[in-house]
Amino acid sequence: MSGMSTVCRGSRARRAERGATVGALLAAVVTGALLAGCTMTGTGDDGRGQGNGRRDDRTSAPPAGSVLAVKIDNVSAARPQTGLDAADIVYAEQVEGGLSRLMAVYATKFPEAVGPVRSARESDLELLRQFDEPTLAFSGAQGKLLPLIDRAPLHAETPEDTDGAYFRGDEKPVPHNLYLRPDDLIDSPPGPDALTTGFRFGPAPSGGTPEDSRTVRYPAARFTFTWSGDRERWLVSMDGTPTITTDDVRVAPATVIVQRVTVRASRFHDYLGNNTPYTETVGSGRAEVLRDGKVFDAKWERKSATDGTTFTTTDGEPMNFAKGQVWVVYTGAR
Known part of the structure; x- marks a missing residue:
C-alpha cells in the first residue's frame, strides 16, 4: 500500500500546483502538445484540458494485480466505443441531464485500446471499494471531487498521471476522442480472482420467465x-442503436442485471449547473437477472463498501450468472 500512498500524495501536490499556474501555462502547454503530439488531459465534461499527458515525477505504477476500471463516454458523439466487448463487467449509471455513462472493468484480458475515456463521478469511489487496490482510468473530474479521489484507496490514473498510456483519436471531436492503452498502464491483467464482486457463475436456477427483450430507461x-x-447472449442496443465496437463487434453479455437502487442528488454539479446523481450501491433491494433467454426476480445485498454484491433468488438461494461478460445497469428503485 505504500506505493499507492506515494502516487496519491504526488497527485495532490501536482493538482495544487496546477491550480496556481494553469492560467499562465495553458497556452504554452497547448503549443507544446501540438508540436510534440502529446495527449491533452480532459478536466471534466467540458473537454477543456490541462497538462501534457506526462508525469515525469511518477514514483510507482499500478500493481500487476490491479483491476482496471475505465470510465467510458456514452453519448451518441462517443460511439462506437472501443474495447467495450473485452470487459469482464460493464456498469451503467445515470449522470447529469439524465444521460448515461459506463464503467468497464478488466481483469482477465486487456484490449489494445479502450475508450473514449471520460470523467469520474463520486459514486465510482463507493463502487470500486469492493476491489483490492483498483486502478481507475478517467479523463479528470471537477475540482471539488479531486481531493476525494486522491484520498480513495485506489490508483487514480489520468492522462497527466501517465507516461504515454493515453492518446487522442482523429475520428471524433474533443472531448469524445481520448483513449487508453491498458498495456501501457498495467503490465498484465490480474486474472479472474481479482474480481471480488460477490458474483457467482454456474447453472441457472429453476423457474424464470422467458424474456426476448428488456429495456431500461433513464430520463435521456x-x-x-x-x-x-x-449466440446465447443478450445483444446490447443504446438509445435504439445496436452497440457495435470500432472493431465491428456486437457487444453481447451473457448476463444482464437490472439493479434497483437509490439514485439521489449528490453535493456536486457539472459546469452547466446540473446536479450530479449519486448511485447508492451499498444496501439491499430488488433486481432482475437476465440469462439464458429468461428473467429471474432476485434480491441484492452489499453490506459495506468493501464487500461485493450478492444476489439471491426470491427463495433465498444463490443466484448464479451465466459465464461471460456481465452488465449491471443501475436504475432507480420502484
Whole structure:
C-alpha cells in the first residue's frame, strides 16, 4: 500500500500546483502538445484540458494485480466505443441531464485500446471499494471531487498521471476522442480472482420467465437487451442503436442485471449547473437477472463498501450468472 500512498500524495501536490499556474501555462502547454503530439488531459465534461499527458515525477505504477476500471463516454458523439466487448463487467449509471455513462472493468484480458475515456463521478469511489487496490482510468473530474479521489484507496490514473498510456483519436471531436492503452498502464491483467464482486457463475436456477427483450430507461438514455438464441447472449442496443465496437463487434453479455437502487442528488454539479446523481450501491433491494433467454426476480445485498454484491433468488438461494461478460445497469428503485 505504500506505493499507492506515494502516487496519491504526488497527485495532490501536482493538482495544487496546477491550480496556481494553469492560467499562465495553458497556452504554452497547448503549443507544446501540438508540436510534440502529446495527449491533452480532459478536466471534466467540458473537454477543456490541462497538462501534457506526462508525469515525469511518477514514483510507482499500478500493481500487476490491479483491476482496471475505465470510465467510458456514452453519448451518441462517443460511439462506437472501443474495447467495450473485452470487459469482464460493464456498469451503467445515470449522470447529469439524465444521460448515461459506463464503467468497464478488466481483469482477465486487456484490449489494445479502450475508450473514449471520460470523467469520474463520486459514486465510482463507493463502487470500486469492493476491489483490492483498483486502478481507475478517467479523463479528470471537477475540482471539488479531486481531493476525494486522491484520498480513495485506489490508483487514480489520468492522462497527466501517465507516461504515454493515453492518446487522442482523429475520428471524433474533443472531448469524445481520448483513449487508453491498458498495456501501457498495467503490465498484465490480474486474472479472474481479482474480481471480488460477490458474483457467482454456474447453472441457472429453476423457474424464470422467458424474456426476448428488456429495456431500461433513464430520463435521456435507454438500454435495450435482446436475447439471441444463436449466440446465447443478450445483444446490447443504446438509445435504439445496436452497440457495435470500432472493431465491428456486437457487444453481447451473457448476463444482464437490472439493479434497483437509490439514485439521489449528490453535493456536486457539472459546469452547466446540473446536479450530479449519486448511485447508492451499498444496501439491499430488488433486481432482475437476465440469462439464458429468461428473467429471474432476485434480491441484492452489499453490506459495506468493501464487500461485493450478492444476489439471491426470491427463495433465498444463490443466484448464479451465466459465464461471460456481465452488465449491471443501475436504475432507480420502484
